[in-house]
Amino acid sequence: MSIGEFVHDETPSSEIDRLEALYRPLADAVRDLVDATIRTTVDDATIRRTQADVEALVARLRARQLDGPAGVRFNSEARAWNWGNAVVGQRNALAPPLHLVRDPGGLLHADVVLGAAYEGPPGLVHGGVAALLLDHLMGETASAGHSRVTLTGTLTMRYRRGTPLGPLRLEGRIDREDGRKVYVVATLADAEGVTVEADGVFIVPRWA
Numbered sequence: 001m002s003i004g005e006f007v008h009d010e011t012p013s014s015e016i017d018r019l020e021a022l023y024r025p026l027a028d029a030v031r032d033l034v035d036a037t038i039r040t041t042v043d044d045a046t047i048r049r050t051q052a053d054v055e056a057l058v059a060r061l062r063a064r065q066l067d068g069p070a071g072v073r074f075n076s077e078a079r080a081w082n083w084g085n086a087v088v089g090q091r092n093a094l095a096p097p098l099h100l101v102r103d104p105g106g107l108l109h110a111d112v113v114l115g116a117a118y119e120g121p122p123g124l125v126h127g128g129v130a131a132l133l134l135d136h137l138m139g140e141t142a143s144a145g146h147s148r149v150t151l152t153g154t155l156t157m158r159y160r161r162g163t164p165l166g167p168l169r170l171e172g173r174i175d176r177e178d179g180r181k182v183y184v185v186a187t188l189a190d191a192e193g194v195t196v197e198a199d200g201v202f203i204v205p206r207w208a
C-alpha cells in the first residue's frame with residue numbers, strides 16, 4: 001500500500017454530507033435487495049423478471065462510473081470519506097454498515113444488526129465477518145480519531161461461542177503503545193455477553 005491511495009480532495013464537507021444523504025438510501029435499498037434475494041420464496045417467473053429488472057438498473061448506473069475503486073479521500077477540514085469501504089462505506093451495500101461512536105475515556109463502540117447476508121453456521125455470524133468488523137473497529141481505535149494512519153499487522157481472534165445473527169455490539173480500546181506499534185483489544189457481544197475477543201497489533205507504517 002502506498003500513501004498515493006489517500007487522495008487530498010477539496011470537496012467541501014457540506015457537499016460530502018449531501019452526497020452521503022443521496023447515496024445512503026440507495027445502498028440501504030440494495031442491501032434490502034440482497035436480503036430479499038436470500039429469503040424470497042416467490043415463483044420462478046417472478047425471479048426471472050426480477051433478474052431482468054436488476055440487470056436494467058445495473059446498466060443505468062454503469063452509464064457513468066469510476067474505472068477502479070473509490071479510494072480514501074480527505075479535505076482540509078479533516079473530513080475523510082471512503083465510499084466503498086467494506087465495513088463503513090456509505091455507498092457499499094456489502095458493508096453492514098458500522099456506525100462508530102467514540103466514548104469519553106477512549107473506548108470506541110458500534111451497534112450493528114447483522115441479517116441473513118452475514119450468516120456462516122446456521123443462524124450464526126460467519127467467523128470471517130466477525131473478524132472483518134472487529135478489524136475495522138480496532139483499526140479506527142488505533143488511528144485515535146484519524147490523527148494517524150495505522151494498518152493491521154497481526155490480528156488474533158478467540159471465538160468463545162457462536163455469535164447469533166441480530167443485534168450486536170463491538171467495543172475496542174487501545175491497550176498500550178510501543179513506538180509505531182499500537183496494541184488494541186476488542187470484543188463482539190450479543191445481549192448475553194461477549195462472543196468473540198480480539199487483540200491486535202496495528203502499525204503506523206514507516207511511510208506515514
Ligand SMILES: CCCCCCCCCC(=O)SCCNC(=O)CCNC(=O)[C@H](O)C(C)(C)COP(=O)(O)OP(=O)(O)OC[C@H]1O[C@@H](n2cnc3c(N)ncnc32)[C@H](O)[C@@H]1OP(=O)(O)O
Nearest residue numbers: 136139140143146149151152153154179201203204205206
Ligand atoms: C485513518 C483511517 C482509519 C481506517 C481504519 C481502517 C482499518 C482497516 C484495517 C485494515 O484492514 S488494514 C489492511 C490490512 N493490513 C495490511 O494490509 C498491512 C500490510 N502490511 C504492511 O503494510 C506492513 O507490513 C506494515 C505497515 C504492517 C509494517 O511495515 P513497516 O515497514 O512500517 O514496519 P517495520 O518493518 O518498520 O516494523 C515496525 C515495527 O512493527 C513490527 N511489525 C512489523 N510488521 C508487523 C506485523 N505484521 N505484525 C506485528 N508487528 C509487526 C516490527 O517488528 C517493528 O517492531 P519493532 O519496532 O519492535 O522492531
